[in-house]
Amino acid sequence: MDILSKIKKANLVGRGGAGFPTAKKWEAVKNAIGDKKYVVCNAAEGEPGVYKDGYILEHFADRVIDGMKIAINFLSLGDARDRSAEKGYIFLNYNYNKKLNKKLTVSLKDSKIEIFVKPINAGYIGGEESAVLNTIEGRRIEPRLKPPFPTTNGLWGYPTLINNVETFYNVSLVASGDYKNKRFYTITGDCSNEGVYELPDNLTIEKLLNQTKNYPKFPFFAQIGGLASGEALNSSQLKRQASGVGSIAVYSLGKNNFKKVIKGWLDFFANESCGQCTPCREGTYRLNEIFSKEKIDWVLFNSLLDNLSDTSLCALGGSAPIAIKSFMKNVYPQIYKSVTNTTNL
């Protein structure tokens, strides 16, 4: 069975957060016309509270590199030399590079793959796939307008396959028949056993917290999919699978002031907005402004949030409201209830 069929059979999806079917992406790059093709491994890992890509590179770098080589081979299987994948890049988080550069350089010797270090100031947006391409090309670090997608117009306009570290890791496992439907989870926050775990991909959040002995004994809420763009769930909503980048952050309701938590999210997105589009550049600024006032205009606040998810140019803007909206819907009523019931908060 060829690699594409194997990937299809394993139902691999991208592990960068969006969950796009891997086989579909591979096929799109394969079918795209271009004299050159590029393979990029996205190891930017800019989402706060997520460390799994660093963990994988530290422990299974050879698997990741193997996955990339498989991709390069897959794309160069053509009728002529001019349709070969020219090059692979590992777009590497600045700190991971400091730690792993030597080891990776040895593993990459005599391969078509090289390391491109994500600049220290590239920020959150520097991990968005088209921003990654801009960075490698030496352009301003910000997302591109899509379509066209990287699959057809990627690095220097050539078809480019860009996948997350864990995706390439999974491809390698699939190729050698070792894929066991597992994924990596980062568990952080107010819990005793913070860390990265490789566990079955169909476990519920509740089970994950229990199995890793992290289930809190105090009132809490959880944020799934990253400390910035993850969805906030209350403790009764955890009988579902962890989506996105597979990260679970636990917040103690007693320890955290909800206004501070929201302000943290707002500050984060205002600081990380690249400035390209109006709803994000201006919206995140105005949300902060409104929230800092004594009397908050909630109607305007909510319109700005909706406007962000509805009209932003890239996924960063689109995901900026997720945490706040879900917090207000899932968690805030609980706090409110506990306040009115116990009157001691």
Added chain:
Amino acid sequence: MKEIKIKINGREVICNEGKTIMQVARANGVDIPGLCGHADFSPKANCRICVVEITPSAGSGQAKLVTACSTQVEDGMEIRTDTERVKRSRNLNIELIFAEHIEKCPTCVWRVNCKLLELADKYKIEITKFSDRKGKRKIYKFANAVEIDGTQCVDCRNCLEACSNLQKINYLGLKGKGINQEIVPVNEKSVFPFIYKKALKVDCIYCGQCAVYCPVGAAQEQTHWQLVEKVLRDKSKVVVAQFAPSIRVSIGEEFGLEHGKIMSGQVVAALKRLGFNYVFDVNFGADITTMVEAEELVQRIKNSSGLPMFTSCCPAWVKYIEFYRPDLMSNLTTARSPQMHSAGLIKTYWAEKMKISVKNIVVVSIMPCTAKKFEAGRAELKIGGNPPVDYVITTRELAWLIKKNKINFSKLKSAAADNPLGAASGAAAIYGATGGVMESALRTAEYLLMTAQDSVCAGVKEKNKLKFCNSRIEFKDMRGQDGVKEALIEMAGKKLRIAAVNGIGNIAPILKKLKDYDYVEVMACPDGCIGGGGQPIPTTAAIRKKRLEALYKIDVKSKIRRAHENEEAVGALKWLEGKGRLKNQVLYTGYKKRR
């Protein structure tokens, strides 16, 4: 192209595949607002005010908001431009943009056709919903020609695209991110990631294309209409206007007339109504330039030296050479530009005729160009210590003055420019088009070569030579909107390799093979002066085409079509013949390194 069916606001529309939602909607009378888009550029989709709601194909999938400017229509797509969701986002994004732009309406030449005020009015939007956040931004001034006012910028980045991708000057950069991002001038172009290469020095050439593409007047000419208004009130002065060849075919657009409408007579009438004592046509100056330049070309060809000769009537191109390639300064023709020839003669030849003291004459140029403001300030162009041109205003500034004084421009009765510096040949009219200067000069150069003269003033000595002097009029290879126009022509037995560079962005390949040319015209702006930095907004490739056509129409309709047939102009040159140093001061110039 495949025809597809879509629905806009419930109405079925048949359209071509590959079009954007905005194109199809506008073609079908459905208005969708837009700020950051421009017909000459591919969509950047950053203002997000053109959002519409789409349901991908007939009911499949969830309705979502997309930008109409960048989203292509698909078969079965249902588009709504009028839902509450669309209105909320559109209005909110407009309000957010308003708060980036500090209103300076009382002194803004844009007030009468401001896109922001138009949007506010159309959608009944409060422009002060959010507090202005850019009050402390800098205003960057580039010489006396162009400015970028950070307090008015709405972050659309069109100026960047004009400066970098269109003109390839790269003088503007984007600093900072998020709300801190700012358009700034840069002195060096760092060529990241090849940072070890030496950084290149860059400077503004004052072409003003940033202003042409700015949707909100943040990039603008440095206005001088206030000074002109003041001097018009000064009764002790004789205030003279002179207007450039390409004004007449573009200014009508400011008053709702069709693109490329020829309004020479109305321009004269309007200037008189504004209080100018005399109005001269720079086309006369262009005839002078043609003759001076043609004479020099003939000399250079005869001596086989200083080739290729470059035209020098475009001040942005001159600045380009002085800054980027001073080694090529001697290739520029020493002929002054039409604005300077015309003004120089006003302050010498005409002043003497009229017995007016030069000190009392104020010359105001109406130019399609921002770089002409810089040219007017060049010290080396002074004549006897006086600058020939006192003020330069753009087409847009003139339109503003006309509107401000409530003059009904389109209804004005045509008036003729004053003489003797008024009448001109058809060759002068086409100075406003890339290739036009060269075509005009060639008409006269061929005459000089065929009649074996060095100067148009010499007069043809052997009468029978006139018979053979059937020099060509039209050099059609030099016309059209291509980036570079090249030809090999034969002239009086000599082969000439000529090229016209249409927009400074196209200069690089020509500079690499200069040995292949004898005569090169360069216009910094796309399609020449009719696409200049001071021209009406919008200016697009399609609009420029209409303006070009109008110029060539003027040429064809002219009684005389060669500069040297303009007797008044030859007369002025003859007057200068006996004036020694003055002749040099009026007709010629030199260049200096500016880096």
